Amino acid sequence: MSENTFRKPVRKAVFPVAGLGTRFLPATKAIPKELLPIVDRPLIQYAVDEAREAGIEEFVFVTGRGKTAIVEHFDTAYELEATMTGRGKSLEPLDATRMKPGNLTTVRQQVPLGLGHAVWCARAVVGDEPFAIFLPDELMYGSPGCMAQMIEAYNQVGGNLVSVLEVPGEEVSSYGVIAPGKSSGALTEVKGLVEKPKVEDAPSNLIVSGRYILQPEVMDLLATQEKGSGGEIQLTDSMAKLIDTQPFHAVTFRGRRFDCGSKLGFVEATLAIALDRPDMGEDVRKIAAKLLG
Numbered sequence: 001m002s003e004n005t006f007r008k009p010v011r012k013a014v015f016p017v018a019g020l021g022t023r024f025l026p027a028t029k030a031i032p033k034e035l036l037p038i039v040d041r042p043l044i045q046y047a048v049d050e051a052r053e054a055g056i057e058e059f060v061f062v063t064g065r066g067k068t069a070i071v072e073h074f075d076t077a078y079e080l081e082a083t084m085t086g087r088g089k090s091l092e093p094l095d096a097t098r099m100k101p102g103n104l105t106t107v108r109q110q111v112p113l114g115l116g117h118a119v120w121c122a123r124a125v126v127g128d129e130p131f132a133i134f135l136p137d138e139l140m141y142g143s144p145g146c147m148a149q150m151i152e153a154y155n156q157v158g159g160n161l162v163s164v165l166e167v168p169g170e171e172v173s174s175y176g177v178i179a180p181g182k183s184s185g186a187l188t189e190v191k192g193l194v195e196k197p198k199v200e201d202a203p204s205n206l207i208v209s210g211r212y213i214l215q216p217e218v219m220d221l222l223a224t225q226e227k228g229s230g231g232e233i234q235l236t237d238s239m240a241k242l243i244d245t246q247p248f249h250a251v252t253f254r255g256r257r258f259d260c261g262s263k264l265g266f267v268e269a270t271l272a273i274a275l276d277r278p279d280m281g282e283d284v285r286k287i288a289a290k291l292l293g
Helices: 043-053 068-073 078-086 092-097 115-120 146-157 169-174 217-223 235-242 263-276 281-292
Strands: 012-016 058-063 104-108 131-134 138-141 160-166 176-184 187-195 206-214 248-252 256-259
Touching: 012 043, 012 115, 043 068, 043 092, 043 131, 043 138, 043 146, 058 068, 115 217, 115 235, 131 146, 138 206, 138 263, 146 160, 146 187, 146 206, 146 248, 160 187, 160 235, 187 235, 206 235, 206 248, 217 235, 256 263, 263 281
Parallel strands: 012 058, 012 131, 058 104, 160 248
Antiparallel strands: 131 206, 138 256, 160 206, 176 187, 176 206, 187 248
16 A cells, blocks of 8 residues: 555544443433533533544534434524524624534444444444544643644654553553654654553553544454453554554644543533633632632
8 A cells, every 4th residue: 555545634523422421410311421511612512623623524423312412512503593693692602513514424322332333333424534533521622722733743644643641650541551662743653552551561651532543444443343441342452453554653732631521620621721711711710719718
């Protein structure tokens, strides 16, 4: 295969959003966790905005039962818009929720068999193109966004890329970890991938942090992938098989990551982003000082 085989433009993104959000019950009993707001924007919106900034044109949501509200969020709400217009209110707050007709596709993950299985469910929509993956629980905060930084790297090296962050060594057992090769700036060659290794077995303290650019061949590997860590079909296991046959690199994200799959991470993200907003940061700072005083 020529080098250009692994450099096709990345136009599509897969968003696995079928999880039940049990860590946030009872808030997620009727509301998808991806719609829980960080200040005034739901988690999924941050991920979609990041994808758009990176030039992504097509959005694939891998959903499950009870997740239709995520699609409704990106649909046109005629009654709401008519009411707001009639009252002289600006529709600007809704701009980010608009999708071009046909640019949003949903597929169902009927059984919770892990991230690898969720990605595989999108195979028909992805087709023979490279694609991005966004885990909305991981809120990547920075400018340019994480995926924009990854696309910049992809245009240099092609192939497969993951976003990584450095964590304390004792935390690696909770994540996918890379075995690093040569490094140049933010780019690191990936020699291997391990899902949730024991601390003493971890090849590094660089964890995969919820953003991926993968070549379509990973779908063929996922089709026959056996269950791995946690009894689930792990995306990491199939990605590891690509390393010997295709370029594979990690991009160290220049920004902040918030683990919004945990309550503390969710609160941290809300506070950090509120403090960073010019329309409310100063007032939030005063409120925090008052509460801490």
